[in-house]
Amino acid sequence: MQNNPQQTARVGLFFLLGVALIWVAFETLSDGKVFKDKGYTIIAGFDNVRELKLGDEVRMAGVKVGSVEETRLTGRRAEAVLRIAPGVIIPNDANATILSAGLLGTNYIGVDLGTPGAPPLLAGAEIKTKITADINTIMAQLGDLGTKLDNALGSIGDAMKGKDGKPGLFQRLDTLLADNGGNITETMKNLKEVSGKLNSGEGTLGKLINDPKLHDELLAAVTDIKSAANNAKGFMTDAQAIVDQVKSGQGTLGTLIYNDEAGQNIKVVTKNLRDISDKLAKGEGTLGKLINDDVLYRDAQGTLKKVDRMVEGLADQGPISAVGVVANSLF
Amino acid sequence: MKQLTNICAGIGSAVLLLGKSIGHAPTLLRQWPRFIEQCYLIGYTTLPIVAILSFFIGSVLALQAGYSMQSFGAKEFIGSLVGLSMARELGPVMVAILVAGRVGSAITAELASMKVYQEIDALETMNIPPSRILVLPRLAAVLVMMPVLTIIGDLVGWLGGAIVSKYTPFIALEPEKYFETLRRFMKFKDVLNGLEKAEVFGFFVVLVCCSIGLETRGGPREIGASVTRAVVVSLILILVLDYFVTKILI
Numbered sequence: 001m002q003n004n005p006q007q008t009a010r011v012g013l014f015f016l017l018g019v020a021l022i023w024v025a026f027e028t029l030s031d032g033k034v035f036k037d038k039g040y041t042i043i044a045g046f047d048n049v050r051e052l053k054l055g056d057e058v059r060m061a062g063v064k065v066g067s068v069e070e071t072r073l074t075g076r077r078a079e080a081v082l083r084i085a086p087g088v089i090i091p092n093d094a095n096a097t098i099l100s101a102g103l104l105g106t107n108y109i110g111v112d113l114g115t116p117g118a119p120p121l122l123a124g125a126e127i128k129t130k131i132t133a134d135i136n137t138i139m140a141q142l143g144d145l146g147t148k149l150d151n152a153l154g155s156i157g158d159a160m161k162g163k164d165g166k167p168g169l170f171q172r173l174d175t176l177l178a179d180n181g182g183n184i185t186e187t188m189k190n191l192k193e194v195s196g197k198l199n200s201g202e203g204t205l206g207k208l209i210n211d212p213k214l215h216d217e218l219l220a221a222v223t224d225i226k227s228a229a230n231n232a233k234g235f236m237t238d239a240q241a242i243v244d245q246v247k248s249g250q251g252t253l254g255t256l257i258y259n260d261e262a263g264q265n266i267k268v269v270t271k272n273l274r275d276i277s278d279k280l281a282k283g284e285g286t287l288g289k290l291i292n293d294d295v296l297y298r299d300a301q302g303t304l305k306k307v308d309r310m311v312e313g314l315a316d317q318g319p320i321s322a323v324g325v326v327a328n329s330l331f
Numbered sequence: 332m333k334q335l336t337n338i339c340a341g342i343g344s345a346v347l348l349l350g351k352s353i354g355h356a357p358t359l360l361r362q363w364p365r366f367i368e369q370c371y372l373i374g375y376t377t378l379p380i381v382a383i384l385s386f387f388i389g390s391v392l393a394l395q396a397g398y399s400m401q402s403f404g405a406k407e408f409i410g411s412l413v414g415l416s417m418a419r420e421l422g423p424v425m426v427a428i429l430v431a432g433r434v435g436s437a438i439t440a441e442l443a444s445m446k447v448y449q450e451i452d453a454l455e456t457m458n459i460p461p462s463r464i465l466v467l468p469r470l471a472a473v474l475v476m477m478p479v480l481t482i483i484g485d486l487v488g489w490l491g492g493a494i495v496s497k498y499t500p501f502i503a504l505e506p507e508k509y510f511e512t513l514r515r516f517m518k519f520k521d522v523l524n525g526l527e528k529a530e531v532f533g534f535f536v537v538l539v540c541c542s543i544g545l546e547t548r549g550g551p552r553e554i555g556a557s558v559t560r561a562v563v564v565s566l567i568l569i570l571v572l573d574y575f576v577t578k579i580l581i
Contacts, residue, residue, distance in 0.1 A: 003364040011370040014378065018479025021486055022526070030519035055518055 039086040040123035041069060044096040049078040050107060050134055052098055057108040058082045060090065068109065082109060082127075091118035095130045341564070345542040351462035352470055358463055365468040373434050373469070373537075374476030380433065381426055381480050382487045388421055389413055389488030390495040397495075397502035406502060410509035411516035413492035418517065418525045422485040424573055426477065427532030431565035435540035438469060439561035442544025443554040451545065466541045470534060477533035478526040485522060489513065524580045531576050536565045 049071050058066040066084040073079075084090060091114030099110045111127070121127060133141075162168030167175070177184070197203055201210035208214055245251055249258035256262055279285050283292035290296055359366060396409045442465060445451050451461050489510075496504040543561040547553050 003367050007371050008367050010375050011367050014375045015370070015475065015479060018476075018482055021482045022478065022522075025482060025486070025522045026519045029514060029517050029522060 039066060039084050039088070041081050041083050042090065042121055042124070043126045044080045044082055044109065044129050045074075045077050045126060046080065046098065046129055047077060047131065049080055050098055052080055052107050052109070056106075058084065058096075058111060059108055060088065060094075060111045061113055062110075065090075065111070080109065089120040090127065091115060092121045092125070092127075093118045094121070094127060096127045097130045097132050098134075099132065100135065341539075341542065341546070344546055345538055348462055348466060348542050348545065349538055351460065352467045355460065355463040355467050359467060359471055362464060362468050365464065366471055369468045369472035370476055372437070373430065373472050373533075374479055377429060377433055377476075377480060378483065380429055381484050384425055384429060385417070385422065385484035385488040386491035388425060389417055389491030392416055392421070392488075393492035393495040393502070394499060397499060397504070401501055406504055407508055407512050408516075409492065409496050409502065409504060410511065410513035413509075414489055414513035414517050415521060417485050417488035417492075418522045420525070420573075420577075422481050422488060423525045423529035423532060424569060426480045426484050426529055427536060427569045428566060430473070430477070430480070430533055431536045431540070431562055431569065434473075435536050435565050436558050436562050438537060438540040439544040439558045440554060442541060443547035443557040444551075446545055446547045447550060447554055461545060466538075466545075469537050469541060473533040473537040474530060477529045481526055481529035482522070485525065527580060528573065528576050531572060532569050535568055535572060539564050539568060 052068055052071055054068060054070065056068045057064050058068065065088040066082055068080050069083040070081040071078065072081070082096075090111060094114035095112050097110045097112075098107055100106065101108055158168070160169050162171055198206045198209060201207055208218075246254040246257060249255060256266070280288045280291055283289055392413045393409050396412045397406055400406050400408065442451075442461075445461075445465075454461055454464070493506045493509045496502045496509050497506055540561045543557050543564065547557040
């Protein structure tokens with residue numbers, strides 16, 4: 001029996017197509033990891049790996065960097081072997097956590113970025129792990145919270161209603177009101193009396209409330225205080241302006257305080273003054289001698305006396321001289 | 332009781348036929364042209380109907396899933412649903428049913444008429460066992476062709492789902508997202524499981540159809556009855572085997 005060559009070719013092509021499609025599906029769905037294991041493995045130890053399954057993703061800062069290759073029980077803890085893609089460096093202080101991708105129970109391992117510059121984890125090394133609460137634990141805690149809330153509400157209810165023969169809050173209030181009924185009535189009566197007096201303008205408070213004159217006076221006082229405050233404010237503004245001017249070195253005071261040159265001049269002046277005063281004290285120079293030497297004083301006194309006598313002489317001759325002067329001018 | 336005896340007789344003849352065919356396995360290379368011819372009939376000529384059926388099964392799956400899932404916002408999981416359903420279950424079962432209907436019936440009809448017109452007896456007289464030249468090439472061909480048909484069915488089904496998901500207004504799921512979830516929730520193991528199932532189904536369908544064809548007694552009317560019986564038994568067998576094979580593979 002001999003086949004049609006075309007038929008054989010078709011079958012061959014068809015078969016090759018099938019093999020190619022199987023290969024495509026394989027490459028797409030398993031990342032080609034059955035034949036060769038790319039990358040390196042690290043180990044993550046947990047108390048409980050929960051829903052973690054073979055092939056679940058390992059994500060670093062949300063980016064897929066590998067997958068769970070194996071989950072196993074070693075001693076009293078569960079270990080997940082993580083296959084990390086080549087070229088991905090995980091710092092040795094990074095933490096691995098089992099996280100849920102959704103409410104449908106898909107889990108993945110989240111690895112944080114660690115600190116920059118930390119040495120990388122080597123193949124076969126163990127990564128640090130952190131425990132996060134899973135949904136069941138959260139639900140259990142919510143249940144506990146509900147019980148506590150229930151108890152708290154029960155206690156409040158008991159406090160209101162009373163328990164084991166003890167009276168509740170309302171009963172106590174009732175008793176309080178019944179026992180002190182007279183006192184309360186009295187107090188209310190007094191209050192009514194006081195408010196009546198206030199209303200009719202009796203007493204200081206009543207007058208304050210009811211007398212318009214008092215109100216006007218109070219208003220005037222307040223206005224005065226206000227204007228005084230305004231003046232004070234103006235004064236403060238002026239003072240502030242002066243201080244600002246001084247600070248900016250304007251004006252005499254400003255120059256004196258903030259101008260270095262003026263300071264230096266003052267220093268020189270002070271020094272000169274001191275020199276002068278020293279000289280004066282020592283009796284140097286004319287003025288010093290004048291101050292310190294009493295000979296000069298006596299001389300001066302003598303001179304003055306002479307001058308006095310001379311002036312008196314002149315006074316006696318005054319009228320004669322005056323006539324002489326007038327005559328001279330006439331002739 | 333008679334029915335039960337018939338069922339047991341049918342199982343017995345199929346097992347014997349299988350044993351004889353496996354015994355002739357070394358002769359397969361010498362019957363290469365027959366093997367190629369059967370590959371052509373079982374695989375190549377069945378491809379169009381497999382592609383059409385798979386495309387629409389994928390589309391309908393996506394449509395139904397999108398309709399049901401839109402109310403609780405799980406539309407992005409359509410990809411994984413269609414992908415897993417096609418690869419693990421619908422792909423292999425649908426291909427097996429098509430093979431039973433299109434190829435199995437033809438095999439039974441051919442062998443039954445050969446039996447009825449005493450061609451089988453003639454072969455046996457010439458010391459040519461029918462299990463060698465009629466059954467063995469078909470069994471070998473179906474084993475080679477079933478994975479090819481199934482993977483094409485799977486991929487065409489996924490594609491159908493993606494197209495429907497994109498162009499149906501109330502789903503409007505981008506193909507990137509569709510294939511991303513498909514990839515996220517599927518492993519190659521799922522596809523491989525489907526191919527293994529298809530292999531089992533195809534093998535038993537061809538075996539049962541050959542066995543019923545060769546066991547035909549009587550005239551032309553019995554040929555039709557044999558074909559009907561072969562197809563019915565094949566369909567039942569596919570669904571029964573599906574349960575057990577799935578249970579073993581999971």
